[in-house]
Amino acid sequence: MKTQNLPKKTLWLWQIRVVMLTAILIGLCFYFVPFPNILKIAIFIIAILGVIMVIWYLPVLFKSYEILFGNEAIIINYGVFIKFSHIMPYTRLIYAQSFATPLARLFGVTALSFKAARSRIIVPEINLSDAEKITSSLTSEARHD
DSSP: OEEEOOOHHHHHHHHHHHHHHHHHHHHHHHHHOOOHHHHHHHHHHHHHHHHHIIIIIHHHHHHHOEEEEOSSEEEEEEOSSSOEEEEEEGGGOOEEEEEOOHHHHHHTEEEEEEEOSSOEEEEEEEEHHHHHHHHHHHHHHHHHO
């Protein structure tokens, strides 16, 4: 059973995304909210939520990810407040896809999506070389069956 943890680059990528989203929301508050007091409260709340996400929540969330590629199934465990466990047997796997945003490509990471008849598992961004090993091992398994 091969265990895969998320690389540090994934955390940095998501922290950049959250900072960009927070900046966009603050900019929209400046543009659309004409009342100064409401503007100050909205900016304060958005900024606090953005800081909490970047400094505390994202590091704890990505540290909790445990991805297991066993002999029979892909198992993903993660969660901060609520723990999730996704199990997808290889026999049910219909489709595997890797995808990356331009920002993710700059970091050299890609996300994986595994689909079955009634479910889907998305593995957050992992190193490109690891993603290629995983998808190639899945295709070699499919050829042997």
